[in-house]
Amino acid sequence: MIEGLLVDLDGVLVKDSELNIFEDAPLFIDFLHKNNIPFKIATNNSRRSPSEIADKLREKGLNVDEKDVVSPLSVAPEVLKERGMESIYIIGSQKLKDYFREKGFNVKDSENVDAVVIGMDKSLNFQKLKIATTAVKRFYAKIYALNKNLISQDDDGMLFPGVGSVAKMFAYACNTDFEHFGKMSDLYNDVIFKSLGKPLEKLGIISDDLFVDLKGYGSLGLTTIFVTTGKYKVEDIDDFEPDYIFDSLTEIIEFMGAS
Structure with missing residues (x-):
C-alpha cells in the first residue's frame, strides 16, 4: 500500500x-x-x-x-553558495535572473563567471550559446542545470529539448560534465x-x-x-x-x- x-x-x-x-x-x-x-x-x-x-x-x-x-529552486541557491559560485551566467527567463539576484548572486551578461546556470529559455539564441560556451571553455565555469529533463511540452502541445538536453549539449561541446538540481x-x-x-x-x-x-x-x-x-x-x-x-x-x- x-x-x-x-x-x-x-x-x-x-x-x-x-x-x-x-x-x-x-x-x-x-x-x-x-x-x-x-x-x-x-x-x-x-x-x-x-x-x-x-x-x-x-x-x-x-x-x-x-x-x-x-x-x-528549493535547493540551487544554497548549493551554489556552498560551492563558492558568486558570479553566474543564466540561460533562462528574466524572472529566473531576478530570483538569483535576490538570493545574492552576481548575475552577469558576460562570459567571465564562476558558473553557467541553465533553466528553460524560450528565447535561446546564438549569442547566448556563444557566451555560455565561452564561459565554460575559456573561463572554466561550471555547468549547473535546474533539471535533467530530456524534452518539455509547450502550451500549444508541441515538444522541444528540455533543460537537461540543453545542458548536455554544452557539456558535450566543452568536453566536461554538468550537475543538476532537479x-x-x-x-x-x-x-x-x-x-x-x-x-x-x-x-x-x-x-x-x-x-x-x-x-x-x-x-x-x-x-x-x-x-x-x-x-x-x-x-x-x-x-x-x-x-x-x-x-x-x-x-x-x-x-x-x-x-
Missing part, C-alpha cells in the same frame, strides 16, 4: 505554463488530505519559485501550501525524502515523464504511476514498464480508494 506520494506538476496537476489545472486536480488533492496521505508536489518547474507556484495553485483552486512544493539528483532527493519521512518502498510517484521521473524513481523502489495527460503517451514506453497506467487523476482516486 502506498503511504506517501511524489506528485508531478506539469502534465499531471496542471496543463500549461500558466498553471491551469486539470478539472479533477482539486478532487485529487482533497482525496490525499482526507485520507492523510502525505505528498509533495515534486516539480522540475523553475519558471516560478516554490512560493509562487503554491500561490498560483491556490488561486486555481488547489488546497496546497508552499511546504507542499519541492522544486530545483528530480533524481541527490540534492533534490534528500530534501523530498526527508520531508515525506517514509521508507522508499512505501512511496509512489505519479508523473507523465517516463524517463527522468518514473524510470528513475522506480529504480529506487518507488511504485510508479504513469498518467497519459502530459508529454509522453503509452506508445513512448520502451524498456521500462510503469507499475500502473492511468488516463486521469480521477482513475487514480478510484484505484487508491479501492486499495
Whole structure:
C-alpha cells in the first residue's frame, strides 16, 4: 500500500505554463488530505519559485501550501553558495535572473563567471550559446542545470529539448560534465525524502515523464504511476514498464480508494 506520494506538476496537476489545472486536480488533492496521505508536489518547474507556484495553485483552486512544493529552486541557491559560485551566467527567463539576484548572486551578461546556470529559455539564441560556451571553455565555469529533463511540452502541445538536453549539449561541446538540481539528483532527493519521512518502498510517484521521473524513481523502489495527460503517451514506453497506467487523476482516486 502506498503511504506517501511524489506528485508531478506539469502534465499531471496542471496543463500549461500558466498553471491551469486539470478539472479533477482539486478532487485529487482533497482525496490525499482526507485520507492523510502525505505528498509533495515534486516539480522540475523553475519558471516560478516554490512560493509562487503554491500561490498560483491556490488561486486555481488547489488546497496546497508552499511546504507542499519541492522544486530545483528549493535547493540551487544554497548549493551554489556552498560551492563558492558568486558570479553566474543564466540561460533562462528574466524572472529566473531576478530570483538569483535576490538570493545574492552576481548575475552577469558576460562570459567571465564562476558558473553557467541553465533553466528553460524560450528565447535561446546564438549569442547566448556563444557566451555560455565561452564561459565554460575559456573561463572554466561550471555547468549547473535546474533539471535533467530530456524534452518539455509547450502550451500549444508541441515538444522541444528540455533543460537537461540543453545542458548536455554544452557539456558535450566543452568536453566536461554538468550537475543538476532537479528530480533524481541527490540534492533534490534528500530534501523530498526527508520531508515525506517514509521508507522508499512505501512511496509512489505519479508523473507523465517516463524517463527522468518514473524510470528513475522506480529504480529506487518507488511504485510508479504513469498518467497519459502530459508529454509522453503509452506508445513512448520502451524498456521500462510503469507499475500502473492511468488516463486521469480521477482513475487514480478510484484505484487508491479501492486499495
